[in-house]
Amino acid sequence: MANEKNVSKAVISRLPRYYRTLRELADQGTGRISSKELAEQMDLTASQIRQDLSCFGGFGQQGYGYSVDKLIVELERILGVAGSQRAILLGVGNLGRALLRNFDFSYCGVRPIAAFDTAPSVIGSDFRGIQVHALHELEEFCERERPDIAVLCVPADKAQSAAERLVRDGIRGIWNFSNVSLKEDVLGVPVQDVHFSDSLMTLCYRMKDTDPFEFGE
């Protein structure tokens, strides 16, 4: 673990993709994989793979490759996803419901324990065992249950004040779907923004090469 501190942001940003690819390989029954095969799966170079994984003590063996299961366990430790963090969700609109109903939190080692909203129509309802509470119960709940993560699905204009309230209530990390950049330095806890637009833009960029007009239509 000694050299983890020196790992570049670029490597860190690739770790979830390594984890996802390796979990898919394990699900398909793949027990071991060479850096060349993993490179093809991930659209990286083999030397890049070897370099990235060596940062975290993942060393392949000549003629054997990497053990998929061992890498998964190692990545879970590094990513901190094996720790069973407890999450609450704020804002049970369409997006909040989609996450409560369909997102596999356990894949990331996270357990949702409650949701909060202000709308009487949704308070008291239940999504896969997660109950929706009235927002005014937030403080009491946090004091009692001490959740780690808040999933923020509130409207953009309510996001910063909600985030500040959550931090006051002891939340240590915010997964932000509110489509507004939160001031991390003000909050003092990590905020991970989910920007749908980034991936749609990347798609548009990649589609430029397949523009039908280029084929002389």
Added chain:
Amino acid sequence: MANEKNVSKAVISRLPRYYRTLRELADQGTGRISSKELAEQMDLTASQIRQDLSCFGGFGQQGYGYSVDKLIVELERILGVAGSQRAILLGVGNLGRALLRNFDFSYCGVRPIAAFDTAPSVIGSDFRGIQVHALHELEEFCERERPDIAVLCVPADKAQSAAERLVRDGIRGIWNFSNVSLKEDVLGVPVQDVHFSDSLMTLCYRMKDTDPFEFGE
């Protein structure tokens, strides 16, 4: 544009973030910015910024910096987001509804023109002017309207076959929310997967440094 082909994937992956940051700056009334200031905003180094932007003909002037508006226009051209691509959405569950109701497609130069589902309860309804059609009307619609992009919000077990059908119908790019990796080489068009888990994992990783137990609790 001559040197765009040689731009690395790492640079490309940063472009949407550049675009987002610059748009935020423009909204705040910032007309120009130095590489140093932009670096602070984006948590990169100034030399990294200068190197990235020079790939795309963005050259700052000594003592002046970069023109925010010019960079935005340049990035829009490069990203291909100024082209007004037309999109359809498949699967009007909670996530599909959240996108139709709240996501700003126009920010990415994309215009949603229709949605499709199989559930009678949702067919015929309207989200911000986007009508939900019966899925069996898909072929006729695509032949008539020739949409470019499909937003895939169907259940995981239906995703691959839906994607293949869309490509047969002439779709040129897939924005995939179905939480399953689609075989891009089979489809023959770009697929951009949205993996919520990647950002939640990154959050968990970043929270490791703020573990309360480290402060001797």
